[in-house]
Amino acid sequence: MKLVFAGTPEVAIPALDALLASGRHEVAAVVTRPDAPAGRGRRMVASPVAERAEEAGIEVLKPLKPGEPEFLERLREIGPDCCPVVAYGALLPRAALDIPAHGWVNLHFSLLPAWRGAAPVQHALMAGDDITGASTFLIEEGLDSGPVYGTVTEEIRPTDTSGDLLTRLALAGAGLLAATMDGIEDGTLKPVPQPSEGVSYAPKITVEDARIDWTAPALRVDRVVRACTPAPGAWTTFRGERLKLIQVAPVPDRTDLAPGVIAAGKRSVHVGTGSYAVELLWVQAQGKKPMAAADWARGVRISGNETLGG
16 A cells, blocks of 8 residues: 555554565555654754654644645545554544545554543553553544554563553554554454443643652652653652652552651662552653762751651
């Protein structure tokens, strides 16, 4: 089939590479979000998918909105049979959805209908799910509600961050998306409507969502830290300044600390929660580089009964 691939961040690149390497389909163009300011200089930078497409010599389309007449006209000129999508980042209007004969097929990083929305991996970790996966489905105008072509499953490991899990899902999902394109082309794959039971939603994680509540149980604190790593980054406050939490570990045998109270030893830093303590392993103070929590504690000279989170 002739394909137009839509995607923006780094996580979409494995799927684009899989389609380019398949030898069975032609990736005629890529649709991605417009260049955006990045870095200290705030210079305009192309998306990771745009850079990868340019390396491969593929036409890159960067509409401000995918409903723009110029974009729709160019898409009709290309005449794709199908438009595979991975983390494109913009809502597709009906005028765009109707152009390819086989529609737009999205690779979503959950087992639908669970965790529809922008942050499925983070919400799966926060909820303490044991299993997640990826799904390919036909995009409709509803939120991730279209019929499903196929799925792959992935075990969630006890120390997974959202970055770890998303990396594995991007690789497994790339093969799923390529196989879905093959099945659509040869007519062996038909989408199946999602069940009405088991629907859950995964809205974007905000900075406030990533703030640690020290009255929550230790397992909840650990899940929030892992879910928000690397982005947007779990955080708390210490002496009125923000402290980013990169890695913690539950300490079930320590129950003597009140929520938020810090106990700093020579080699470890424990903090009380609503259940038992957690150990801070890696932190990042405001304006500083990431460091081992024990080194941070020595540097700030923690006194008795100091707390995190105000």
